[in-house]
Amino acid sequence: MLNIAVCVKQVPDTGKVRIDPADGTLVREGAGAMMNPDDLHAVEAAIDLKERFSGTVTVFTMGPPAAREVLIQAMAMGADRAVLVSDPVFAGSDTLVTGRILSLAIGKTGTFDIIITGVESIDGNTGSVGYQLSEFLDMPLLTRIHSIEVAGKCVLVERIYGHEYQKIEVDLPVLLAVNRQTNTHRHPGLAAVNLAFEKEIQVLTMKEIGGSADDYGIKGSPTMVVNYESISHKRDRVVLSGSLDEKVDAFMDVIRKHGILRY
Amino acid sequence: MKGYDRENSEVGTWKGVMVFTEVQDHERILEGSLELLSCGRKLAERLGGEVSAVLMGLDAEQYLPEVERFGPDKIFCCSHRALKHYDSQIFPDMFTALIREHRPSIVLFPASEAGSDLAPRLAQRFSTGLTAHCTGLEIIDSEEHGQGLLLMKRPAFSGNVTAEIICPHARPQMATVQPGVFRKDEPGAGNESRHIKIDFNYDLSCLRIRSREAPLRWDRHRVPLEQAGVIIAGGRGMCSKSEFEDLYRLSDLVGGEVGATRVPVFNSWCGQERMIGQTGKSIRPVLYAGFGISGQLQHTSSILDSEIIIAVNIDTDAPIFEISDYAVYEDAPRFIRCLIERIEKEHPPGT
Numbered sequence: 001m002l003n004i005a006v007c008v009k010q011v012p013d014t015g016k017v018r019i020d021p022a023d024g025t026l027v028r029e030g031a032g033a034m035m036n037p038d039d040l041h042a043v044e045a046a047i048d049l050k051e052r053f054s055g056t057v058t059v060f061t062m063g064p065p066a067a068r069e070v071l072i073q074a075m076a077m078g079a080d081r082a083v084l085v086s087d088p089v090f091a092g093s094d095t096l097v098t099g100r101i102l103s104l105a106i107g108k109t110g111t112f113d114i115i116i117t118g119v120e121s122i123d124g125n126t127g128s129v130g131y132q133l134s135e136f137l138d139m140p141l142l143t144r145i146h147s148i149e150v151a152g153k154c155v156l157v158e159r160i161y162g163h164e165y166q167k168i169e170v171d172l173p174v175l176l177a178v179n180r181q182t183n184t185h186r187h188p189g190l191a192a193v194n195l196a197f198e199k200e201i202q203v204l205t206m207k208e209i210g211g212s213a214d215d216y217g218i219k220g221s222p223t224m225v226v227n228y229e230s231i232s233h234k235r236d237r238v239v240l241s242g243s244l245d246e247k248v249d250a251f252m253d254v255i256r257k258h259g260i261l262r263y
Numbered sequence: 264m265k266g267y268d269r270e271n272s273e274v275g276t277w278k279g280v281m282v283f284t285e286v287q288d289h290e291r292i293l294e295g296s297l298e299l300l301s302c303g304r305k306l307a308e309r310l311g312g313e314v315s316a317v318l319m320g321l322d323a324e325q326y327l328p329e330v331e332r333f334g335p336d337k338i339f340c341c342s343h344r345a346l347k348h349y350d351s352q353i354f355p356d357m358f359t360a361l362i363r364e365h366r367p368s369i370v371l372f373p374a375s376e377a378g379s380d381l382a383p384r385l386a387q388r389f390s391t392g393l394t395a396h397c398t399g400l401e402i403i404d405s406e407e408h409g410q411g412l413l414l415m416k417r418p419a420f421s422g423n424v425t426a427e428i429i430c431p432h433a434r435p436q437m438a439t440v441q442p443g444v445f446r447k448d449e450p451g452a453g454n455e456s457r458h459i460k461i462d463f464n465y466d467l468s469c470l471r472i473r474s475r476e477a478p479l480r481w482d483r484h485r486v487p488l489e490q491a492g493v494i495i496a497g498g499r500g501m502c503s504k505s506e507f508e509d510l511y512r513l514s515d516l517v518g519g520e521v522g523a524t525r526v527p528v529f530n531s532w533c534g535q536e537r538m539i540g541q542t543g544k545s546i547r548p549v550l551y552a553g554f555g556i557s558g559q560l561q562h563t564s565s566i567l568d569s570e571i572i573i574a575v576n577i578d579t580d581a582p583i584f585e586i587s588d589y590a591v592y593e594d595a596p597r598f599i600r601c602l603i604e605r606i607e608k609e610h611p612p613g614t
Contacts, residue, residue: 017420017423094392095383095393096387096390096392096393099387122420125396125417125418125420126393126395127379127396128379128382128386129383131379131380131384131387132383132384132387134351135383135384135387135388140351140352140471140472160481161348162288162348162376163288163480163481164478164480165478165480165481166474167474167475167476168472169472169475170472170473171471222390222392222430222432222433223392223394223428223430224428224429224430225427225428226405226414226429227427228425228427229424229427230423230424231423231424233563233567233585233586234586235572235585235587235588236588236589237587237589239589239591239592240589240590244597244601245601247591248601248602248605249605250591251573251575251589251591251598251602252602252606254571254573255517255550255552255573258549258550258570258571260517260518261516261517261606
């Protein structure tokens, strides 16, 4: 019986996030919320392992109370248990502190054989949390996985590593980071979502995982964002017009002007 | 688990810039590492302290002359069979020892597969900050946070925003940097780096990943889009594989490389190595010409460093036109056929 954990994150629709011009802070209101796309593949990987090798899947998320939505979505996909790791002091945590919080929450909840995360979030875009979790939990991290089998106390994995296609064997417990190149994820039906709404979600606050306010959030994070800049990439948009031939002429003039196709 | 050490006085005792000088696959020094050696020199000139290169690989000594050309004050060199490929246990352990002993204020890594594994692990071990995929680095003096801090810029929110980040209290300040952000710069004759040999005495029996079979070479066909001076890119508007293939003819005529958005790759009109719009692959050609490309953010955020952007699309509302220097409202395959014909007429092959 495998004990599988998945870490997911609720993220805004990154196309809709705005910067407040007054002070350079992020305005997330109105930006919508969804499960980070890579994390959908993480949940899928967990459910797939559960279905093939039998076990239970516990899904974790660190976030504000609204992040319950992604836990419900994961349970609708087939996760058995959900843990919301939430406390106002966690807000503003960078990747290091996030990794620390998740590893403490996982440790407090159980002993897991396989822990799965997405590779990168669409808001932070760092891709660092998986590697830092690997250090906090002292487990090897496997990425770019083509296939995975569980054989007793180890996993047999085929993966791409650098310029090689490898077949490797690793003792449990292991950490996996996955994305859309790993699998195609299922879409739960309405009935499954409704059932998931009924399930209980365990909440872990700072009190349960330990430590003090200085260890978490902005205070506890070694990196800090001093400014956000919205980028305008507008250019002149000079229209090359006329007949097809005239447009081609104009195009060639432009590229010649920039050193291409000179005589 | 304790947080990082907030003792400000500690910060002053960390000095210099250390650069992960990655050897790729026993073949070459990664271009991005050479760029970071040049960047490191500029940072060290501003801040004081030395630049040290960390070179680990099989027969690593063969790369010493090349690394030396980019002016580090010191090169830590370790050579061993087990270092031929990056390893998630060996490299972090060895690098940790170097950081502990030499206490650099800044450590830079190329945002390669190896650098992106190594950097966060080291940051965790030192409970320090890592800024990944940086697109800019500079030194700032802040009244509030301190003098001589590394300011790290990186895209966030899928490229909609640039975040400016500092790591005021923890050390070292760490950054992984996209290739092509900094230019390589050889300081000229007369630079001599001190070579410091590091012994390899790692206990290989504690490696946790065991090989079941000899690995197969997985050669992604290398298309050097990041180095191309001219990029001819095609998207959905190219309509079919055979029309997409006209791009290769055009590209040959203008001395460029062919790129693509997701649609041609998903439709198997070309291979994935041509896709512009993956994480970490950004291009900076003199000319980018996009044919039948509407301009989804994932693609356009990777082309913004192009000197000139020309877009050809029948849809006058295509978002790509917002970021174009020149706009052509025309059916892309038709335009390309006419363009190729014209170029071949005026520059017949063989002249």
